[in-house]
Amino acid sequence: MTDTKSHDSDCSGSLEGRVFRPTSASELAEAVDLAFDYRGDVRLELTSGETVVGYLFNRHAKGESPSVEFFPEDDPAPRVIAYSMIAAIAFTGEDTANGKSWEAWASKKESERRAEAQRVEEDARSRGLL
Amino acid sequence: MAVPVSQMYTVASYVLSNKLRGVKRYPLVLMLEPLFRCNLACAGCGKIQYPDHILDKRLTPEQCWAAAEECGAPIVAIPGGEPLIHPEIGRIVEGLVAQKRYLYVCTNAILMERKLKEFKPSEYLTFSVHMDGLKNEHDLAVCRDGVYEVAVKAIKEALKLGHRVTTNTTLFDDANPDRVRKFFDEMMDLGVEGMMISPGYSYHKAPDQQHFLKKARTRELFSRILSKPKGSWKFNQSPLFLDFLMGKREYQCTPWGNPTYNVFGWQKPCYLLQEGYAKTFRELLETTEWQDYGTSKNEKCAECMVHCGYEASAVSDTFGTVSGFVRTAKLTMLPTSR
Numbered sequence: 001m002t003d004t005k006s007h008d009s010d011c012s013g014s015l016e017g018r019v020f021r022p023t024s025a026s027e028l029a030e031a032v033d034l035a036f037d038y039r040g041d042v043r044l045e046l047t048s049g050e051t052v053v054g055y056l057f058n059r060h061a062k063g064e065s066p067s068v069e070f071f072p073e074d075d076p077a078p079r080v081i082a083y084s085m086i087a088a089i090a091f092t093g094e095d096t097a098n099g100k101s102w103e104a105w106a107s108k109k110e111s112e113r114r115a116e117a118q119r120v121e122e123d124a125r126s127r128g129l130l
Numbered sequence: 131m132a133v134p135v136s137q138m139y140t141v142a143s144y145v146l147s148n149k150l151r152g153v154k155r156y157p158l159v160l161m162l163e164p165l166f167r168c169n170l171a172c173a174g175c176g177k178i179q180y181p182d183h184i185l186d187k188r189l190t191p192e193q194c195w196a197a198a199e200e201c202g203a204p205i206v207a208i209p210g211g212e213p214l215i216h217p218e219i220g221r222i223v224e225g226l227v228a229q230k231r232y233l234y235v236c237t238n239a240i241l242m243e244r245k246l247k248e249f250k251p252s253e254y255l256t257f258s259v260h261m262d263g264l265k266n267e268h269d270l271a272v273c274r275d276g277v278y279e280v281a282v283k284a285i286k287e288a289l290k291l292g293h294r295v296t297t298n299t300t301l302f303d304d305a306n307p308d309r310v311r312k313f314f315d316e317m318m319d320l321g322v323e324g325m326m327i328s329p330g331y332s333y334h335k336a337p338d339q340q341h342f343l344k345k346a347r348t349r350e351l352f353s354r355i356l357s358k359p360k361g362s363w364k365f366n367q368s369p370l371f372l373d374f375l376m377g378k379r380e381y382q383c384t385p386w387g388n389p390t391y392n393v394f395g396w397q398k399p400c401y402l403l404q405e406g407y408a409k410t411f412r413e414l415l416e417t418t419e420w421q422d423y424g425t426s427k428n429e430k431c432a433e434c435m436v437h438c439g440y441e442a443s444a445v446s447d448t449f450g451t452v453s454g455f456v457r458t459a460k461l462t463m464l465p466t467s468r
Contacts, residue, residue, distance in 0.1 A: 040181055059406065096179040100176075105173035105174060106304070124169040
């Protein structure tokens with residue numbers, strides 16, 4: 001059954017952890033739009049039985065054969081997947097945009113900001129980027 | 131004068147050529163994003179919010195050069211992510227300089243001193259250093275203590291080596307106009323060629339954000355900052371864009387003026403919004419629903435006054451109207467007359 005949560009563009013709350021099982025073309029288009037806007041990996045369950053995990057970076061919703069463009073997490077080459085092949089979309093990856101707005105930062109306590117900044121610095125240092 | 135005459139001439143002749151040929155949509159600045167990985171996580175930045183395997187993707191030098199040729203813009207800005215992280219940034223820049231395009235490498239300067247040896251000083255190459263204010267304001271904005279001092283040191287070293295250097299400042303709704311003016315003094319005292327300023331933009335992908343720096347507040351803030359400017363301040367921007375920020379001129383956005391190319395392709399419709407991607411620049415121009423975007427046409431555009439959409443509008447006004455040309459000439463010759 002398709003997730004029935006409000007899909008208003010200004011609704012608060014992340015989609016992380018949610019699963020959509022569209023039962024119509026319009027529900028599928030809506031779920032694909034949400035996956036396109038999502039700043040994390042999603043798991044696509046295909047009608048073939050295959051599942052793919054990765055980042056959905058583009059969609060061509062109009063035309064005779066709507067499709068998505070997808071970067072699998074374990075393959076550098078992008079894949080094109082037809083809407084008709086998508087049975088379900090699960091928002092399995094971390095929502096990297098969640099809590100990252102300017103407002104969210106401004107509302108954090110000084111100690112929380114410092115802790116987050118420290119974590120980011122350590123990550124960059126471990127990658128040799130500093 | 132902040133920008134070299136050769137660059138001004140190149141841009142002027144390019145814009146006039148397009149206008150005389152009746153070209154409706156032409157690019158002015160290619161926003162070339164060779165990667166999204168960054169070594170900072172600045173508050174509110176929407177450009178780096180991707181899973182790790184996306185942050186690890188890189189455009190090749192060949193892809194960068196081809197995008198610039200395909201687009202044809204005379205100016206190429208190279209933001210990111212942090213472009214100096216790219217292992218082949220030297221080659222990318224070298225190839226674009228060979229195309230005689232004016233490059234702005236947009237960097238937080240953390241790696242700049244270490245990487246300067248990879249770049250040969252050139253009239254075509256400018257390091258545009260991200261500086262959001264005086265030390266306290268900048269380090270707060272980039273969420274790390276000490277970055278301001280690292281950037282100042284890198285700027286001084288780059289200038290010593292003969293590089294062109296500008297600063298790039300994004301102002302949020304907590305900006306103090308007096309402190310910003312003092313910041314301008316400090317940057318010009320460092321010897322930078324010019325400064326670029328812009329209001330921040332609220333990225334829509336973050337689920338918990340609201341609009342910030344609304345237009346009225348933007349105009350008020352920039353009026354207080356830019357009124358009675360000092361003669362020592364040099365801005366690397368159209369004077370008419372600064373007028374726009376102050377509320378003295380109204381423009382419609384020119385999103386095709388600063389097209390964006392990255393690992394996903396050509397971004398629709400602009401540098402800030404991500405509504406889809408095209409495989410080619412022509413496809414971007416021909417398939418984007420341009421009529422759906424702009425101040426009064428889309429709620430995502432309602433509060434936007436960012437340079438990536440409106441600088442091109444201001445440049446077009448300079449060469450498209452008598453009043454625009456006269457005002458540009460006046461403010462270029464007499465910047466303190468604003």
